[in-house]
């Protein structure tokens with residue numbers, strides 16, 4: 001299948017393109033008139049075929065040495081880089097985001113593969129302990145078939161963050177892309193699959209039947225899921241039937257807490273970038289802003305001024321600085337949320353500019369909204385919005401704001417904004433979250449490399465990235481060799497194959 005063309009997309013099992021009886025349509029969220037792809041709808045039978053292929057490939061791949069696995073991952077990353085421009089453009093058309101965001105998503109996917117490769121060899125070594133009587137060897141062995149289920153909002157980097165560590169550790173995969181962004185990620189996965197044995201990477205599209213069939217399949221040993229909390233609970237329940245290892249990267253409702261010594265003019269530009277990346281459709285975007293009561297009006301005015309500059313338009317139009325939202329559910333949810341927030345007595349200011357007013361109705365275009373005079377318990381504050389709307393909540397003391405920040409079931413990211421570095425660090429340590437940033441709300445290159453990513457409470461289980469993320473894809477096999485209980489011993493022959 002050529003990269004970048006709008007066309008029929010089949011399932012991909014054992015290096016074969018597999019057609020199905022039914023195909024679903026993917027339309028451009030920024031231009032409904034364009035059908036970007038027709039995608040094969042998988043069934044439970046297709047899931048079984050894919051898992052069986054992955055299980056057969058596992059018997060081969062698990063015995064390939066780590067250095068060869070790493071070499072192949074690096075070769076796959078280079079091949080992806082060669083087609084990254086086409087992948088980024090395709091992604092805009094099916095997913096709706098700005099080209100600069102899809103370019104970043106593709107680049108991050110490639111970077112993730114390379115960073116996993118850089119860590120794998122040292123991390124996957126066995127550990128040994130020895131005394132007079134005993135040798136203990138702790139082996140890090142693959143789990144088996146991994147079901148990788150991904151959302152639409154950053155499909156390339158989120159998928160490669162599963163594919164890299166799974167393959168480096170000797171596992172094989174069945175990937176289920178989101179029906180709202182299946183094309184570019186499948187094209188990328190097929191490029192990557194060419195570097196691995198048939199069956200090491202399989203792709204099954206679909207929704208209602210495919211997800212549950214995958215998360216229940218007895219030969220799947222790990223489910224690595226990224227998506228919403230509600231779906232995450234269903235995934236965990238299904239996986240429980242056969243006691244699978246489960247990694248869940250779920251929704252967030254990240255607080256940004258402005259401390260009273262912060263200068264609004266310093267904070268606002270960075271905050272806008274933390275709130276509206278991919279039109280707010282980022283799991284760890286800022287989703288509520290807590291501002292000292294004394295700074296509230298000034299802060300609100302400055303934020304509104306900055307948001308007014310945003311230009312909402314088509315993802316490939318260089319004039320756009322904010323793209324449409326991805327799908328009808330999300331579009332209707334945000335519109336309903338604005339209505340419900342207004343009815344609750346809060347003020348919602350819809351700001352920003354329309355790049356192309358004439359095509360406004362031909363996509364899921366929404367102006368960004370800032371909400372003021374909102375109750376700290378309002379839906380727009382305590383639920384994840386996942387769209388271009390942000391509430392500003394005033395507070396009077398650090399204790400009060402900590403209680404509000406920690407008072408939800410979410411715990412993915414968070415940020416603190418202050419001129420006092422020690423105060424920022426001390427405050428950050430009291431936040432219940434997997435990630436806390438001080439004076440930014442984004443990872444840097446160093447953060448990408450060293451920060452394990454994931455959430456606490458209902459924002460998830462487990463971590464991705466770093467060796468902590470790699471560890472999610474292995475089992476520990478502990479072997480104890482007693483050296484004293486047997487007479488006439490053969491000494492050689494205890495080399496480890498891994």
Ligand code: NAD
Pocket residue numbers: 149150151152153154158176177178179206207210211212215226227228229231232234235248249250251252282283284384386412454455459460
């Ligand atoms: P979603 O939960 O609707 O879908 C995610 C994936 O699960 C899709 O591929 C979907 O088809 C599949 N799925 C649906 N029902 C299933 C079932 N019963 N069993 C198995 N799979 C099933 O989420 P979404 O709308 O695609 O993504 C948005 C959500 O993802 C937001 O809540 C966002 O915060 C979260 N997210 C989290 C992270 C993270 O790293 N924590 C990253 C990105 C997105």
